[in-house]
Amino acid sequence: MPAQSPKKTPVALIGLGGVGIAIMRQLLAPPLASKFRLVMVANSKQYLYHAQPSAADFDVAKVTDDLKRGGEPVDLPAMVGALSTHPEGPAILIDSTASDAIPALYPTILQMNIHVVTPNKKGFSGDLTLAKNIIDASYPTPGRGSLVYGESTVGAGLPILSTLRDLLETGDEIKKIEGVFSGTLSYIFNEFSKVEGGDVAFSEVVKIAKEKGYTEPDPRDDLSGTDVARKLTILARLCSTQTPSLPYTLLPKGYASVPTSSLVPDVLASCASKEEYLERLAEGDEAMSKLREEARREGKVVRYVGVIDAETGKVEAKLEKYAFDHPFATALQGSDNIVSFHTKRYSPRPLIIQGAGAGADVTAMGVTSDCLKVHERLRLKAWASAGF
């Protein structure tokens, strides 16, 4: 009976924005440091690879300088090639970028016996072909051995995808999934449309959200609803395995196939610069105020939600009104996400998961907890091969 291997799983981290740095910090500290060995980091320009790193080789505080001083120019084939032959492999590649180019390579990377973990929604929420190729290249398809996990693509560290998977795989039937999936839009509507009082202009709230760092540099990227449509695509495609009304082919172009209400009025969508857009933001205020008043007269608040209705087969990102005593009105605060799963078993009341759905630390947690899933499975393989 051999003792369990203490071998660490090698990890490469591409993307060193806020989330990337938080991932790096988590991987290098206890308790994760005993299970993972960071061997490669990269930003959009350079990468650093140390097959057998010393403690000083990867340091959160000086990684940007180290890359500038000692990094090689980014070269994905060379980087992936190095990883695939790492002596302690198979390795995990973490894609913490917002790139389209790296997800396009996931099928190739997975076929090279490298596992992929990512908070990047692009590979799963765009064209059907790429999403399907990624799944086909990953376990448990016969003849393929690599895993791909993207828990943090929806709800950051909240257990949204794993819960949906558990519901489906144990034979529950999804009736409806409804939620506030965007931290930015959660904050904006929690401030704009309250149960009590609040007559602030929509443009004012957007400006405060931007100042607090809750929006993308161009707030139109949040207000377009595209991020919500991407998350809905990921959830709907997961449902397809057990839900005939939501076939995998339902959203051929992914998020672009999801009917999505934009909060950017037509007159502002065409602003050439974000500066012009921000200056003219108030032009949309009247319509939003009217909507808020209308809701208030019905005893409701306004929220921007994503809905997957398995009974009608409809997937939508839209503004919706909720009664003052609905959890989306009362229980939601700050920039929290909330997701309710209405199923055959969770009926008449849904299963609800709520909490921060954005932010570097919680998104990084979704990523590192996926890394743990890969690690446990790899160690089990080693454990089985050792003849236990």
Next chain:
Amino acid sequence: MPAQSPKKTPVALIGLGGVGIAIMRQLLAPPLASKFRLVMVANSKQYLYHAQPSAADFDVAKVTDDLKRGGEPVDLPAMVGALSTHPEGPAILIDSTASDAIPALYPTILQMNIHVVTPNKKGFSGDLTLAKNIIDASYPTPGRGSLVYGESTVGAGLPILSTLRDLLETGDEIKKIEGVFSGTLSYIFNEFSKVEGGDVAFSEVVKIAKEKGYTEPDPRDDLSGTDVARKLTILARLCSTQTPSLPYTLLPKGYASVPTSSLVPDVLASCASKEEYLERLAEGDEAMSKLREEARREGKVVRYVGVIDAETGKVEAKLEKYAFDHPFATALQGSDNIVSFHTKRYSPRPLIIQGAGAGADVTAMGVTSDCLKVHERLRLKAWASAGF
């Protein structure tokens, strides 16, 4: 490159109450039927074993009759022995009883290369020695190969334990776990102490809860708070791996070491029969009404909660008052559970999970989803052994 093995994992199910029957129904239907082969069922008197069952051998509709007619008298050593040598093993044993005797055997069963999945809290929430022996006998302790899962011991099918494990294993710090952990006490207090109106007597609510089948046959078993104390023990022991203020030795006698407020007044605790207790139930009404009035004057409701405070190292099951706009007051309905995790990352607002925390189908789902975890790990071992 061999195709992945389609081998089914053999399962034995002990305990055929409401939850046991629901487990049986889930295991025998798609999508689980393609992954599991039920080979043994047992109630408290008889068991049936078919190493290679035909489709008709296990039938939910007539299992009670089949056991009566064709079952062998229950004999745990013989049953476990048969399982441990099943040709398609290793097998899973599901303990869906409320027995103390079977959990006492978990360490032995695990050492016989049988995996254990259970909604039975007894093994994990009692004496420290047994709980520790169970963990020591399970993976990933070096030299031991079997898995033990008890997701459904807390919150039934809600992902409470798996979420706590993810938080801990990725290096988050637990500050406080607070929740309504008993479906029965959730229902009773949601009806007894409402934000608006409600002057019903406590004894009336308990009687209605009993009539609706929400309580144990003797409601004192719910009102004693023991069930909540057991769940807190399981959560606190899980925290101990990463939380110095909550050492594994904190609750040497498990639930019996948790300070627990009983809702059964002293004068009624001594009632010889549940009939006498139910007759005299109204004797406790005055104290409960007074508490409700006191809370109302403060703009609060009363709830029976479990609290694990990692800052003070205190674990308690008790009555607590919550402001009208607190999620425990507004968002909670029916017999739902709600659990909030206050952590370093989920701060200032907690991660919240809410939904049915009792009931046959959702508890069974927690069990079958644990079975899937075992199945996936076993198939990965097979996949590794096949030389992939």
